[in-house]
Amino acid sequence: MNVVIEVENLRKTYGExxxxxxxxxxxxxxxxxxxxGPNGAGKTTTMExxxxxxxxxxxxxxxxxxxVKRRQxxxxxxxxxxxxxxxxxxxxxxxxxxxxxxxxxxxxxxPDELIELVKLEDSRNKLCMNLSGGQQQRLSVxxxxxxxxxxxxxxxxxxxxxxxxxxxxxxxxxxxxxKGKTIFLTTHYMEEAERLCERVAIIDxxxxxxxxxxxxxxxxxxxxxxxxxxxxxSIGEDALHQLAGATNVVEExxxxxxxxxxxxxxxSALMEMAKQKDMKLTELYVRRATLEDVFLKLTGRRIRD
Amino acid sequence: xxxxxKLLVANIKQFxxxxxxxxxxxxxxxxxxxxxxxxxxxGDNINxxxxxxxxxxxxxxxxLTEILKQVPAFELNVGEEEAELQAxxxxxxxxxxxxxxxxxxxxxxxxxxxxxxxxxxxxxxxIQILLPIVRRVLDEYDRTIGxxxxxxxxxxxxxxxxxxxxxxxxxxxxxxxxxxxxGIFAAMPLVVERENRVLKRLGATPLxxxxxxxxxxxxxxxxxxxxxxxxxxxxxxVFHVPMLGSWFFLTGxxxxxxxxxxxxxxxxxxxxxxxxxxMPMLMAVQFPMMFLSGIFFxxxxxxxxxxxxxxxxxxxxxxxxxxxxxxxxxxxxSHLINVGVLGGWFAVCLIxxxxxxxxx
Numbered sequence: 001m002n003v004v005i006e007v008e009n010l011r012k013t014y015g016e017x018x019x020x021x022x023x024x025x026x027x028x029x030x031x032x033x034x035x036x037g038p039n040g041a042g043k044t045t046t047m048e049x050x051x052x053x054x055x056x057x058x059x060x061x062x063x064x065x066x067x068v069k070r071r072q073x074x075x076x077x078x079x080x081x082x083x084x085x086x087x088x089x090x091x092x093x094x095x096x097x098x099x100x101x102x103x104x105x106x107x108x109x110x111p112d113e114l115i116e117l118v119k120l121e122d123s124r125n126k127l128c129m130n131l132s133g134g135q136q137q138r139l140s141v142x143x144x145x146x147x148x149x150x151x152x153x154x155x156x157x158x159x160x161x162x163x164x165x166x167x168x169x170x171x172x173x174x175x176x177x178x179k180g181k182t183i184f185l186t187t188h189y190m191e192e193a194e195r196l197c198e199r200v201a202i203i204d205x206x207x208x209x210x211x212x213x214x215x216x217x218x219x220x221x222x223x224x225x226x227x228x229x230x231x232x233x234s235i236g237e238d239a240l241h242q243l244a245g246a247t248n249v250v251e252e253x254x255x256x257x258x259x260x261x262x263x264x265x266x267x268s269a270l271m272e273m274a275k276q277k278d279m280k281l282t283e284l285y286v287r288r289a290t291l292e293d294v295f296l297k298l299t300g301r302r303i304r305d
Numbered sequence: 306x307x308x309x310x311k312l313l314v315a316n317i318k319q320f321x322x323x324x325x326x327x328x329x330x331x332x333x334x335x336x337x338x339x340x341x342x343x344x345x346x347x348g349d350n351i352n353x354x355x356x357x358x359x360x361x362x363x364x365x366x367x368x369l370t371e372i373l374k375q376v377p378a379f380e381l382n383v384g385e386e387e388a389e390l391q392a393x394x395x396x397x398x399x400x401x402x403x404x405x406x407x408x409x410x411x412x413x414x415x416x417x418x419x420x421x422x423x424x425x426x427x428x429x430x431x432i433q434i435l436l437p438i439v440r441r442v443l444d445e446y447d448r449t450i451g452x453x454x455x456x457x458x459x460x461x462x463x464x465x466x467x468x469x470x471x472x473x474x475x476x477x478x479x480x481x482x483x484x485x486x487x488g489i490f491a492a493m494p495l496v497v498e499r500e501n502r503v504l505k506r507l508g509a510t511p512l513x514x515x516x517x518x519x520x521x522x523x524x525x526x527x528x529x530x531x532x533x534x535x536x537x538x539x540x541x542x543v544f545h546v547p548m549l550g551s552w553f554f555l556t557g558x559x560x561x562x563x564x565x566x567x568x569x570x571x572x573x574x575x576x577x578x579x580x581x582x583x584m585p586m587l588m589a590v591q592f593p594m595m596f597l598s599g600i601f602f603x604x605x606x607x608x609x610x611x612x613x614x615x616x617x618x619x620x621x622x623x624x625x626x627x628x629x630x631x632x633x634x635x636x637x638x639s640h641l642i643n644v645g646v647l648g649g650w651f652a653v654c655l656i657x658x659x660x661x662x663x664x665x
Contacts, residue, residue: 076510076511084502092315100315103311104308104512
């Protein structure tokens with residue numbers, strides 16, 4: 001494994017708040033590495049320290065083998081960065097902004113090639129202020145790619161986008177990986193982490209609480225699947241706990257999740273109970289456990305609270 | 306250098322695409338000049354409508370009539386007493402002069418001839434100008450008929466080689482104001498870009514901050530020179546405001562003044578975290594400067610306790626310097642002091658800005 005990002009015992013404190021509390025991880029060349037966690041967990045702070053935009057209180061960070069404290073300009077020339085909610089030059093046209101950003105680097109890709117890559121051909125001559133949220137985000141991705149970087153950093157790349165715009169961004173990220181680039185992204189979308197990332201670090205309160213391949217992580221914490229349904233009356237978690245095969249129960253506003261090691265057994269017991277107590281049971285479905293369930297199990301909270 | 310040029314072109318494009326910025330930068334100072342110019346241009350030839358009623362047909366009365374007709378400040382209306390007094394009441398006359406019958410006879414007999422002047426006592430300002438003129442005309446007339454040569458003659462000479470009209474005084478002041486606003490408000494884009502994380506995004510590229518600031522300063526200087534040229538040309542074409550001094554020196558002072566206020570703007574942007582705090586801060590600095598630094602009216606009109614405030618403001622020195630160069634006005638301070646104070650302000654603001662400015 002050829003390591004391109006190496007972070008050791010990173011700490012950063014703002015007043016009383018430990019934004020980053022002793023974080024260590026490595027990112028291998030060519031992989032998509034994601035940091036999953038709720039807002040304020042310390043994802044952005046960690047990422048910006050790695051990019052050289054913030055200075056850590058302690059710990060060591062190496063990017064492409066170079067110390068971020070000493071070789072900032074050299075590192076910046078070799079990475080591509082996309083930040084949360086950056087509205088750049090509102091009165092420049094799309095191709096003008098890309099051209100301008102290219103001039104900041106020694107070598108840059110031609111603007112039209114990037115415009116094609118992020119599918120902004122129709123908006124090439126539009127002013128940035130007139131772009132939609134999804135187009136802005138795609139432009140932002142194009143700008144991160146302008147210097148044909150070895151490592152790409154995406155901070156919440158699909159935050160606030162509709163599903164179609166989100167899939168567009170995912171396609172571009174996957175394409176970049178196929179081109180041999182390493183990708184480090186942060187997200188608070190469980191689905192994004194599961195579908196896009198080869199490895200995720202789940203982060204909460206400035207600490208990494210679990211790290212690994214998404215499917216392995218789920219397997220590690222769950223041998224069971226999740227049965228979800230809506231109830232018209234509350235019967236209490238205790239009653240549900242006694243269902244055959246049930247390992248855990250979470251009830252929220254009438255929405256019940258029963259984790260079960262044996263789905264057929266649990267479901268038939270559930271049906272029996274519904275018949276006896278004359279409960280109305282709707283939207284029943286079975287799904288495999290997700291990273292959201294892992295987070296819930298580890299912290300007792302949902303990612304998007 | 307290539308990057309400076311690219312950023313400069315980007316700045317210019319953005320600027321040209323923002324109509325309100327164009328308006329405030331170029332049209333606003335011109336409106337200022339046109340409006341003030343129109344207001345003050347009436348002051349150059351004051352005309353008083355004066356009624357004259359002659360009830361005496363002696364040569365003496367005719368002589369007086371002729372002399373009054375020659376007073377350039379008077380627009381003389383000869384008529385009947387009743388009609389002229391009514392015109393005075395209606396506000397159509399500033400004064401009515403009546404030469405009663407028996408005037409000529411009295412003079413030819415060597416006694417005093419009486420003349421009546423009616424005026425509206427509420428019109429104090431015009432009366433203060435009008436009555437002395439009438440008195441002087443009568444004195445002059447008195448002397449010619451009395452054949453007593455006047456021993457003392459007043460030769461009117463102003464201290465300056467040329468007269469400074471109000472508009473001449475004003476135009477360099479408006480230029481100074483425009484440069485001050487241009488410089489101080491350059492802080493706004495910086496505050497906005499920091500708030501929108503544009504500065505942070507740029508910080509993630511190898512772009513040097515010095516390159517960024519350099520191109521922004523060159524951009525502002527270009528606007529300053531353009532603005533100055535436009536103001537000088539319009540003032541020259543419309544109001545014949547001269548440009549007497551050295552163009553080279555003028556350009557130098559324009560650049561120094563712009564740099565000083567740019568540094569002041571950047572200094573303030575170091576202390577304003579958001580647009581909402583920056584705006585009132587900039588206003589609080591620019592308004593007192595606009596009205597207390599004598600760019601619109603001479604500082605002699607201000608009460609003396611305000612002098613220290615005026616003496617501290619850089620705009621006072623920029624205005625004075627531009628005025629001296631352009632219309633050769635009497636100096637408040639020597640060129641050396643003007644340039645020195647501007648340079649001092651520039652240095653102090655720059656040091657504070659560099660020390661306290663945060664990029665995030």
